[in-house]
Amino acid sequence: MIITSLLDTDLYKFTMMQAVLHQHPGAQVEYRFKCRTPGIDLARYIDEISTEIDLLCELRFQPDELAYLRAMRFIKPDFVDFLGLFHLDRKYLTLRPSRQVEGEIELIIRGPWLHTILFEVPLLAIINEVWFRNTSQPDFEEGRRRLQAKVARLAAPGYEDCRVADYGTRRRYSRQWHGELLPLLREGWGERFVGTSNVYFARRYGMTPLGTMAHEYLQAFQALGPRLRDSQVAALESWAREYRGDLGIALSDVVGLDAFLRDFDLYFCKLFDGMRHDSGDPFVWGERILDHLQQHRVDPRGKVLVFSDGLNIERVMGLFDHFKGRCRLSFGVGTHLTNDLGPEPLQIVIKMVRCNGQPVAKLSDSPGKSMCDDPGYLRYLRQVFEVQDTPDAE
Known part of the structure; x- marks a missing residue:
């Protein structure tokens, strides 16, 4: 089972x-x-x-x-x-x-x-x-070797403040492997490893469960909202009504970044804690988000950028080097952690x-x-x- x-x-x-x-x-x-x-x-x-x-x-x-x-x-x-x-x-x-x-x-x-x-x-x-x-045939030894190499890479000096989470439930090789690798990440990365999106394993290992909203939530408002053009605003306002300032990471690519920034006005810039990237060039996305916050007189250093699109450890480190000190950062890594045994x-x-x-749809930036x-x-x-x-x- x-x-x-x-x-x-x-x-x-x-x-x-x-x-x-x-x-x-x-x-x-x-x-x-x-x-x-x-x-x-x-x-x-x-x-x-x-x-x-x-x-x-x-x-x-x-x-x-x-x-x-x-x-x-x-x-x-x-x-x-x-x-x-x-x-x-x-x-x-x-x-x-x-x-x-x-x-x-x-x-x-x-x-x-x-x-x-x-x-x-x-x-x-x-x-x-x-x-x-x-x-x-699962080669768990190879999986452990690759995992330890990733752990060692991010454990290098200069990345003490880099925060990584597991986002790999749906992409995992198996439940057994998922359950084995999470304690290894916590042991190897310490405070660099901030938790997992998986509620079962968060409970089992005493980790922090992480997550806010997915694309489907904003997509649904294309049919639920007052009119299509206002659907993204309606979804974000609905989220704010439900959580009253908690779980404050907004997903930015349901109808593309340009449309998101047009809708993400001063009110949302102040209300939400940060934004999540899930398609398009992450460096371009981050620069545009920071510029958008500054244009609305909001200090980016108080906001968090969450990167979660097809990340590997090298990309995490590159993004951290590029944006560190300019805002808060968090990285959700999926397949690269939970399904890297060879196949x-x-x-x-x-x-x-x-x-x-x-019909509803996602207009991806990728x-x-x-x-x-x-x-x-x-x-x-x-x-x-x-x-x-x-x-x-x-």
Whole structure:
């Protein structure tokens, strides 16, 4: 059994889910799976994946898990009470071999946002682990060697204030390897290692669980907000109403950085603690964010820039060298930590594509990372937010 606890997911799934419960409990959504790595025959293992999903849907939150969530300062008692009744329901999920491409799978999640939001991360972890246990022999010694080299590299003098977190749940080689590497990172990096996005392992090892919001939260407001042009502002204001200044890291690339900066006015510059980068050139992004804060008379040294897009240790160190002393910095590293044992990691995602029957999309700052099932809507979204048209939709 790959997933043994419903806590084995990223913290931002719970923080978003709480906001959905309180503000949009009736919203209906659709998610779709995409494997961006060519030539991957997942259909061969569809029965094994399906069995693991059945086991996932049998899980319930245990009393000690609920008590752990209840102790978090930003988690409300009524949300924990709801989780005490919650389980993932297989009826909201469709899994079948692709009708268009041999070897691919179609995975569609369709139902109430409140009851489907927790599917994404464990499903991706399941698909990853099923694939790797059938197509490779784990070389944990090689994985430990590579991990120790990364630990030693960042432990070099001058990086004592560099802060790194694990963001690799959905991309991990296996749950076993994920659980083994986290204590090694804490032992090797000490205070440089600030925690993990994975709630299960944060609880198990006494680490800090980290996370705020994901793209789906802002995407949904394209169908929930007062009008499309105001959807990003509506999502950020909704978040502020829910958390009253807590969990104050804003995601900046749902409709592109240009549109984000137009919406992120003085009010948001003062209200939010920082911004997270997840696509586009991180150096250009950071410079533009710092300049934007200064133009609004906000001291960047009091704000945190969180970098989380495909990072490795060399890129972390380069970004730290470039921006240190000018702002606070944090780095979320995923695949480079949790799936670096030799075999090529899979590029798989599950993205929200519809909300309340309407298409929604992410306009990424990196070509190829956008995902939408309605090209006409994607063109309209670009027009509304004045984003240059590029052929990067899937």
